[in-house]
Amino acid sequence: MKESFRQSMAWLHTWTGLLFGWLLFAMFVTGTAAYFQHEISRWMRPELVATADPVSATQAAITYLRTREPDAESWFITPPSARNPVTEVFWQPKKVEGQPPTRRKREETSATLDGHGHPVTVRETRGGYFLYRFHFDLHYMPVMWARYLVGAAAMFMLVAIVSGIITHKKIFADFFMLRFGKGQRSWLDAHNVTAVFALPFYLMITYTGLVTLATQYMPWGVMANYASTDTFFEEVFPGRADVPRSGVAAPLVPVSSLMAMASRSWGGAGVGFVKVANPGDNTATITITRAADTAIAARGESMVFAGPSGTLLDRHVPEGGALATQSVMVGLHAGRYAGWGLRWLYFLSGIGGTIMVGSGLVLWTVKRRAKLPDPAHPHFGFRLVERLNIAAIAGLPAGLAAYFLANRLLPDAMDNRAEWEINSLFLIWAGVLLWACFRPQRRAWVESLSFAAALFAAVPIVNALTVSRNMLTGLVTGDWLFVAFDMAMVTLSFALGWAARKAARVELKATRSARQKSKELTTA
């Protein structure tokens, strides 16, 4: 029998979607959360309240680094911004001759400072940054492998989108088609509606996601033209070359006038990043990079100044059509330029993508259950998909809530505290997977979804009991971040609770009809 083109596309859509569906679901959840990574980080470090002026904070950070790490190879400073109240600094320690650079712990080469250059005492956490990194680096595995895996998933996503568009016969005729309470038909409607409504976003986010790691996935262009990838990056993003120290000491000029000058030449845009190479030496340079929140293109311009004199040495603007295109694509993906309105639109589109992937996964089982030879005892593959669906769709949100709860409940002085927050996420996630494996499928859905809903409901309560900032105090003092976060937790809790109730109704109906059937059998 010759298959039609559309049928073969439907096959492709079904199986590419299924194979990476669970990973894609996790990428959509954490990637969507990452649009608010700074806000999540602020919530997870409730001790930080005051904001500081970026220019004086940078100067204060330099004073701190001069006392603490005078011979470092270089200092890296991220000034405070509207979305992050503290100065983040890290440094590259001095290399010892003849010794390979030793791997050091994060806290040995970095610090978080307030506006006056004093280290802040704050609970150890990786905050929203972890969720951002997880959506392309995963966890507990080498980053390079993770990125190949994530890249393969994104490639399959692109295939699933294109084949999905071809499979969906009536994109326009069925545009507003959503029928409730019709089993498989309803799942298909939900999948279609979430897919079609934000289709341009999914195409953009998947394609640009691949572009962000294109040099890893398609290295051959670079390999053919450059001796090593380092030489390539050196040419594309100059200013990385290390100049040896001369040994002649020279003080740094105040950084404030340089920052003001850079900001003026970028039409008032803020400073995103300051790097000081060879600090304290007369070969010192200060590189100032434009903040990413003022232009769509992600790769900001930078200016290089001589450390002792403050004269402008170099001005770097990304050049060439290819680089500009890549820069805009990465910018579109990360959305760092987006203001509040657009950021929420990104976030809601991301939620749409999460529902699209989730409903697609469920649809796979709904469609096949009726056709099983013995629906009461499905084969192994079917059961595997069922259980993984529960683990992904209910388990990951539960893990996310556990991550937030762990942030409030783990003791401040705990060793490896930040890592244990992350472990909590995966422990709960794995727990839900195990639970789903040993419970009847329909019960497992109800229980896992209720569990996730309960954990999200617990977040505002535990927060109110452990720290002094919450929704109520926020409403009084205008601390909108804490109001919004609690609201988001309550909304997620309601949404998961609603899903649990729906699942419970289905379960009730199924047990009733099963009872009916067995009764008929016994009376017959």
Next chain:
Amino acid sequence: MIHIVAICAAILGFGCLCAAMARHQTDMLGRKLPSPVQQQFRRAGGALLLVALAIDMAGLGIAYGAIAWFGHLTTGAVMVLAILKWKTA
């Protein structure tokens, strides 16, 4: 503010497009439309979506506005679907 205005235009636009579809007319308007009127609704809907684009580009800049427009279209379509479900519930 621009976001809200553009979303309103998108809701009106998708609302007209939805009302122009035979299967949703009774739900949206309570009656069937003759086909020339249906045609007018369709044109008005398309025009309103372009108006949303114009509002976005004028208010937020050409590039930024174009990106925001896609988000506003999504929001508008979701709202119209919500209205449709609410009217039939």
